[in-house]
Amino acid sequence: MSSKEKREITINDIAKELNISPSTVSRALNDNAKISEATKKKVKAVAQDLGYELNLVASSLSKNKTNVIGVIIPNIGSQFFAQALSGIQEKARENGYNVIICQTNESVEQEKEMTRVMNSARVDGLVCCLTMETKDVSHFGVFEKKGIPVAMFDRVSYAVPGPKIVVDNYEAAYTATEHLINLGCKRIAHLGGVTSSKVFSDRIEGFKDALSKNDLPLMPQFLLSSDLTEQDARDAMRIWLNLPEKPDGIVAASASSGLVIASSAKSAGLDLPEELSIISLGNERCNEFVTPSLSAVDMPGFDMGKTAITKLIECIKEEKVDSSITLKPIRLLIRNSSFKHK
Amino acid sequence: MSSKEKREITINDIAKELNISPSTVSRALNDNAKISEATKKKVKAVAQDLGYELNLVASSLSKNKTNVIGVIIPNIGSQFFAQALSGIQEKARENGYNVIICQTNESVEQEKEMTRVMNSARVDGLVCCLTMETKDVSHFGVFEKKGIPVAMFDRVSYAVPGPKIVVDNYEAAYTATEHLINLGCKRIAHLGGVTSSKVFSDRIEGFKDALSKNDLPLMPQFLLSSDLTEQDARDAMRIWLNLPEKPDGIVAASASSGLVIASSAKSAGLDLPEELSIISLGNERCNEFVTPSLSAVDMPGFDMGKTAITKLIECIKEEKVDSSITLKPIRLLIRNSSFKHK
DNA sequence: GCATCCTATGCAAGCGCTTGCATTATTTAT
DNA sequence: ATAAATAATGCAAGCGCTTGCATAGGATGC
Structure with missing residues (x-):
């Protein structure tokens, strides 16, 4: 009944198959310029055949970057945050980042816990919206120390460096x-x-x-x-x-x-x-x-989320620290609940 | 301006500090029974001091499990899915799992892409809700082959093994x-x-x-x-x-x-x-x-999500394959839009 | 008092991939 | 034709942690 989990296909398998070294395989798969087109083609073909799929965990470990971005928000239930999340997701995917999401449910304790988790997960960057109660932001200190950028939107703290996306x-x-x-x-x-x-x-x-x-x-x-x-x-x-x-x-x-x-x-x-x-x-x-x-x-939830992650990704890629403040425009939507009196 | 990223604190640092071996440190931190209380105490103290935080990436690689669960849903904007997501999150956190979330936006193509991503990320399990259009489910084949459980809720396919949580x-x-x-x-x-x-x-x-x-x-x-x-x-x-x-x-x-x-x-x-x-x-x-x-x-979105992940976690922990079908009760909510006629 | 057994710890390999440097094969310049 | 440069590949270490096996004391039994 227990499924016999066959060993994963690794670059070594591909290497053996082609009688070349694993490093060449790795480079070929990553389109390294020093590898000839011929071998690239062969390597990719065999990879395809064998059903090889890059092990992101191993890759992350050796590259010391995970390609994942952490998101900490108060709760997904609110439409504003759901929209922000969509904006974040969209841009993240476009750039090949995965997103791991946590809700704080407006609890500072949970927020702290989440930063610990994100730190352990070695996310490449963080976008968050603080809880309503967050005053002390020392739990974000680790990221500053390690040079992990943190973008904040809506409920932000200027005490932590990084892009801020807000509304007036x-x-x-x-x-x-x-x-x-x-x-x-x-x-x-x-x-x-x-x-x-x-x-x-x-x-x-x-x-x-x-x-x-x-x-x-x-x-x-x-x-x-x-x-x-x-x-x-x-x-x-x-x-x-x-x-x-x-x-x-x-x-x-x-x-x-x-x-x-x-x-x-x-x-x-x-x-x-x-x-x-x-x-x-x-x-x-x-x-x-x-x-x-x-x-x-x-x-503009979607827009705020999208801008937050866009700036975050810039910080990651260019290894810069950007503490700019982006002010997003708001719109007055006049409907029927507000009405000329007298 | 570029933040001097100091090297991470590792178990080796702790080991050196205490003049013991890294393996002892690892075991101490994991509360292994063979380690004396005394050293556990010392190790944890030093870890605390040094601001050590487990590197989940390395841990995942050597344990061959990531402690992350992938979630694939059509979209977060719908309240039903947002609730399901909350249920999933809650239970995941309780059990020490992280959750990585992807939206398919009802696109089969994206759904396929997402399974690739999840596979690369080596998630320990998957909970998903198919797109409205999904007919062919061969993209879930990898998980079956590798013994990675897949729980489905709401929009499910009985062609892929794993717990199903549905409503009549x-x-x-x-x-x-x-x-x-x-x-x-x-x-x-x-x-x-x-x-x-x-x-x-x-x-x-x-x-x-x-x-x-x-x-x-x-x-x-x-x-x-x-x-x-x-x-x-x-x-x-x-x-x-x-x-x-x-x-x-x-x-x-x-x-x-x-x-x-x-x-x-x-x-x-x-x-x-x-x-x-x-x-x-x-x-x-x-x-x-x-x-x-x-x-x-x-x-019952929340409930369905929660049950899906609960069963999923069981499958992961007990390494079993459970293709049970759970039928969640629905409730008729009579409000004012339906009214005695004639 | 010697063999026996725990208990607590260390050794070293290994997880799968990346990457600096070394090496070989192939051109180009002189 | 030979030195020098270039292109393509291999070697091996390393990322940080886990874990099977070996080992060193200390306690126990007779």
Whole structure:
């Protein structure tokens, strides 16, 4: 029953077959210039015949590079990250890199563990998006020390060198808020993320500034900060809808919380967008399908992932360290959840 | 500017430091029973001090196992696959496996390419979900020959040995269709996937049988088969809504096509669910947020992924070949898009 | 007190590939 | 025709770790 695992075909087998040395075979397969076309042809033919397939493990060991890129992201479930991942994959494959992926589930502990794994796996480079809670980034120190480039996107830390691909979160929130203001909203609330994360504190700043620049008061109870879980969004709505003066506009710090907020508002019997305009920071496919369709500021996930890995690969190939910051443009998508008031 | 990559710390460094042999160090680090507790302690301490981290590449080469599992799926963007991936990841990590992931984007060519890559990477096992088009599965032959287990879920081929995790697609469609029938629908249409895929042909069969068992006619124009893209769904709706006798119930073969169908119906001015009931085969989070919320048959993605890798790991560890078929239960989720007629 | 047995450790080969250097065969220049 | 350069291939070490077998003490048995 146990399958008799036959020995792998190696370059030695090819060498023996042709009565040449393994090194010649290796060079032939790698199209080394010093090998004659004739032998290359022969070697490749025999390799084909024997069903030879390069052992990447052995190759990695001797070349001291693995051709794999590690990816650390909070979670694959979010559409933003799924898109980023697609962008990463695509470019990686194009360049002959394999990708090993880990999720942190927003846990700093797991993030640390993942860096250890990536280090052990001797990845040639790393692209990651930090958890919302990550403050201390010393676990990325190993890579700097060993000269392994680390590209970060979205949730980044400028304390670790390497390319950064970000979006202007201040602008995103500012634009979204101003959009609601232009629509005539006067009492605008914001469900924000944890303030320890720059992404979310920037959004909160953008929100605040948009209000003050437009001479609207910031009502303290209208600025809530949370982990942005579904329950958090529901709780926020419960609070807001019980206020004597309910908000007439809400800026949600994430796509998913925006969805929940809209849904809660509708269940509470509110007329959207007449009584309440909603816009979320982050767009998901679903936003188009709900009623009313949800306005959003779109963050270009695919593009960010793709740029991150593109820069990473440059760093790897040219053995340079590039700590440039790339700012990706965002798009205001006006849909039916935000509506001219009064 | 070029970072002076210092040599890696190896077990030899530890050995030298302690004046013992590298083999002892290796065994100590692996908690080999023949090594005294005393030396284990010393070795680990020094390893810690020096910042030693096992080189998995070297380890893999000498052990002839990599501790990585390859995953081949059509695309990460779909929620079903994202969930499956999460299940796979979780279990893999628990067991100390790394996961390398590739998307085929429903291209058979890419699927073949990916098997080559996985083979080169010498993965210890493979879990995959075939493309909709895959008929010939000879590219999986290498793994069988080498005794590398391959677990398949959802879109599987019984022509390749290994654990299969599936759902009864016939039943899913049958149940969904019968649900609409029970609601009083008389003119039920089905937007199906490509018939070359067992998943979708089973669904079509289930749909047909539910109709005939309930003495409802199958109107030929009510059974459409497609790639299930957004455009396909839109096209189908255009056809159906232009019919003199429009359908009063639709079974969509995928979550995303269901969403598009519902959205098209609403734009066309139909009253959902009064004039048209909709149910989709496959559930997404979004289904709860749209109006009306979309009924669906839920396919347990996370669970399927998790079971697939669990069985795979068993095969790896026990060096057995298990071609069992695991049938995962589906759930009928009745929401507001399907509604008592008449 | 000597043969016997553990216990803990070391030796060295080997995993499959790459690569600097040496070597041989073949041209080219003089 | 001979030195010098060039082209094509081979040798052997090395990547870092694992592991079968050998070995050296120390404990045990009678």
